[in-house]
Amino acid sequence: MNNNLYQQLDLNLLRTFLILYEELNMRRAAERLFISQPAVSQALKKLRYHFNNELFVKVSAGLEATAFADELKADIYPHLSGLESVINKNIELDLQSLNQTLEIALSPVVMACLSGSLYKAITKQAPNAKLVLTAWSNSTLEDIRKGKTLLGVNYDLKHPKELYSKRLVQLEGRAIVRQGHPLAAQTVTLAELAKYDIASMIIPGWNDNFVWLQKVMEEKGLTSRVGFRSEIMMALIDVVLHTNMFLPHSNLFPQEFYPNLRVLKIEQSQLIYNESIQSLYHIKNRNNPVQLWLSQLIKKVLEEQLLANKD
Template sequence: MAKDLFYTLDLNLIKTFMVLMQERNMRKASLRLFVSQPAISQALQKLRNHFDDELFVKVKTGLEPTPFAELLANDITPHIDGLAGAINRSHQFDPAEVNNKIRIALSPITMTCLPGFLFKQLQTLAPNAQLELVSWSNSTIEEILKGETLFGVNYELILSNKEIYTPKLLDLKGRIIVRSGHPITKPHVEPKDLAGYPIASLISPGWNDKFSYASELLTEMSIEHTIGFRSEMVTAILDVVRHTDMYLPHSNLFPVEQYPGLRALDITINGQPQMKSVHAHMHVRNRNNPLINWLTDLIQQGLMQQGDK
């Protein structure tokens, strides 16, 4: 049975062969491949034994390929170029080439500032993509693990599953949202200023399903309070705040300028702003995915734009 020259060949030797064909010089080949000249000599000897041909002979100017080497190089060059192109393209990303559905889960705290920004950016930069935004739910992590949802944006969750990667996108500054005619009139408040006013608590599934972060904070400080209303629906919370003296604990992500009749108050504790971070949540296998990296950069940009207002 004839020897199978392909499957018995160390393909690393082909790279050495092609560089020798291009350089016709052992020293230059070793510099390009970042190996020693003896290593190039050893590789060439293995190639000679494999193909039973001299491949290159020494001449005054360096190395001269044999007719077999020239024929071999001519035959394999298109395949090597194709392989190189495929590998290099895999590290290049052009959003204009994205033509599939992009499903992203957003927590309630980002729902008032990200959808319009994301849609406009994708419409411009990735016009063939189909953006699908869904509310973060208790099943979102499982959907990310299954690949049904590309990734999500939420507060950092305490997860036991090591398959979820959660890079931080932004630090948020705490703010209180109240109606324009609310009895609290000053532009920034301390927790004691909120005593007696009910909390309109925005539920972020998977993060504060069974508690109110603001309520826990006020309890620790022995400040009188009640939870007047809870909902995952931002529109429902805002409607209640418009019609009552309840306040919505939120952040500098809330685009108060888009909601006539509402005011944003900065909140500090002992003179320091209350800070929370928002994170992307993705499968660890996608941490270097070019599409997800591009989208997280885009989302970070959108969050920073709103947060700076």
């Protein structure tokens, strides 16, 4: 009699187990696996029989993992992730034949600046790929962890241990105002900016509950007021165009597309801007040729935009 549970198990069932563990929902697991719900139910039945454990129990919100399932997930995940990484590492990337969907989540600061140029660069090299650019949200890190989103581009955020963050470019702080704004100089001080209300960009997961520049000003003994906040860049730009508010941004801002706006430098002796743009992806994809190609391409597009904005 063969008592080796490993030899008796279809390894595809372990992948189903991991997806089900992450989703705790039969329908969502079936969608991620591209199979029917009855097929997921059948796989779970086999897993329960094999491990002699329920693995998941029904609760009002969906499913809940048993203690055995928690331990099983912790034990097998590193091994399956490592196996996937090794297999992907040996895949030769043929961009002309690449026809998969590439879902990339962009923070507002990147979405407004690079959507068009990024689309052009990606489709030029991989014409058969389907590009999906989504706005960064509070669920994006979880979507990357679960494999729904391949790659994210944002500031360096606190993220789950399963994700890896890699620096792409370093940014410098700028203030965006309308043409004809009372601030006429090309370089301004924080004290001069503090006289005007802030139109603050909300970057989910980074500054949901605070305004970074306002905190900097307070630390320097300056009082400032936030006049408007939004995740939508066009709403912020529209407000700036019709008021004396200013928009804190960076040297990534594509002024050539907005002739009615001006980009002001902030005296560097007063403002140390240490933010960088990062690519965030699942650690299992660290050797994935598609992910590596995308990260390098996004870095190149970002660098070209910064160079174009250089005085």
